[in-house]
Amino acid sequence: MICSKCRRPAVIYQRYSGLHLCRTHFEADFDAKAKRAIRVHRWLSSGDRIGVVHRGERDSSALLYFLQKVMGRRRDVELLSISIDEGIRSYSDTSLARSFAEKMGVRHVASSFRGMFGLTFDDMASHGDSRQACSSCSTLRALCIERTAREEGVTRLAIGSNLDEEARSLFLTFLTGKAERIIHPPEHRGGSATWIKPFIYIPEREVALYASYHAEGGRCRRCPHASGGLSADIRSILAMYDRNHPSTPYALVNLGDRLGGLGEAGLTHDRDSRQCTGWDEPVICSCRSCRMRDEVADV
Numbered sequence: 447m448i449c450s451k452c453r454r455p456a457v458i459y460q461r462y463s464g465l466h467l468c469r470t471h472f473e474a475d476f477d478a479k480a481k482r483a484i485r486v487h488r489w490l491s492s493g494d495r496i497g498v499v500h501r502g503e504r505d506s507s508a509l510l511y512f513l514q515k516v517m518g519r520r521r522d523v524e525l526l527s528i529s530i531d532e533g534i535r536s537y538s539d540t541s542l543a544r545s546f547a548e549k550m551g552v553r554h555v556a557s558s559f560r561g562m563f564g565l566t567f568d569d570m571a572s573h574g575d576s577r578q579a580c581s582s583c584s585t586l587r588a589l590c591i592e593r594t595a596r597e598e599g600v601t602r603l604a605i606g607s608n609l610d611e612e613a614r615s616l617f618l619t620f621l622t623g624k625a626e627r628i629i630h631p632p633e634h635r636g637g638s639a640t641w642i643k644p645f646i647y648i649p650e651r652e653v654a655l656y657a658s659y660h661a662e663g664g665r666c667r668r669c670p671h672a673s674g675g676l677s678a679d680i681r682s683i684l685a686m687y688d689r690n691h692p693s694t695p696y697a698l699v700n701l702g703d704r705l706g707g708l709g710e711a712g713l714t715h716d717r718d719s720r721q722c723t724g725w726d727e728p729v730i731c732s733c734r735s736c737r738m739r740d741e742v743a744d745v
C-alpha cells in the first residue's frame with residue numbers, strides 16, 4: 447500500500463479515517479493529535495513544570511520523547527521524569543526510566559513506597575486483603591507520585607495513557623457503577639498538579655508504532671498482585687466490538703470528557719466521599735487504602 451497523502455510506502459492503515467500513511471505522515475498525524483489534546487484540554491501554560499510519570503515501558507518513553515520534541519526548546523516550561531518503585535518483587539524497576547531520561551537530557555526523580563510509606567507494597571500486601579491489593583496499590587502509587595510532584599514543584603503530571611486504555615477504563619467504571627470516578631476523574635481530584643494525558647485520542651497500536659521508532663523500554667509487565675478478571679473481559683468485549691465499530695473507543699472517551707466536564711461545571715462530590723485526613727495529599731479518601739495502611743502500621 448502507498449500513503450494516501452504522498453507516494454511513499456504506507457506503514458499503517460487507520461480504519462477510522464480510511465487513510466494509509468507513510469512514516470512521515472503518520473508521525474505528523476500523531477503529533478498533531480497529541481498537540482490538539484493538550485490544546486483543547488488547556489494542559490499547558492507558561493511556567494509549567496511537567497513531570498512525565500515513567501512506568502519503565504515504551505509508552506512512557508514515547509511520551510517523554512514527544513514532550514521533549516514539542517517543548518524542549520521552550521524556556522518557559524520544564525520537563526522532568528518521575529518513576530516510582532512500589533517494592534514489588536520481579537515487577538518494580540526504575541532503571542529503564544532513569545536511563546531513557548538521561549538519554550533525552552531530562553532530569554529523573556525516583557521515589558519509592560519504602561521511602562514514602564516506610565514499607566514496600568509486597569510488605570503491605572502480605573498483611574492486607576490480597577483481593578483488593580491492586581486498587582490499593584494504584585491509590586498509594588498516585589499518592590506517592592503527587593507527593594513527589596509537590597516536592598519537585600511539578601504543576602502537570604503527564605501519563606502515557608492511550609485511547610484504548612481510556613476507553614477500557616471508562617467502560618470498567620460504567621460496569622462497576624463508580625460514577626464518582628467519571629464526574630471527578632483522578633486528574634481533577636485536587637492535588638497540587640493536574641494530571642494530563644496527551645495520547646488520550648491516539649489508539650494503542652499507533653502509540654506502539656510511534657514508540658517503536660523513538661522509545662526504549664519493555665512492554666508493560668503483569669504485576670503479580672493484579673487480579674484482572676473483569677479488566678480482561680472488558681478488553682476482549684471492546685476488541686470484539688471495535689472490529690465492526692472502530693469509532694467505539696472515541697465515543698467512550700468523548701462521553702467521559704463530557705461527563706467529566708459536567709462534573710467540573712458544578713456537580714458536587716457524593717456525600718460518602720470525604721477529604722482523607724490520614725495523608726498529607728489533598729485527595730478523596732480511599733477507605734480501603736487507608737485501612738491497608740492502618741493495618742500495616744499496627745503490625
Ligand SMILES: [Zn+2]
Pocket residue numbers: 449450451452453454467468469470471
Ligand atoms: Zn506520506
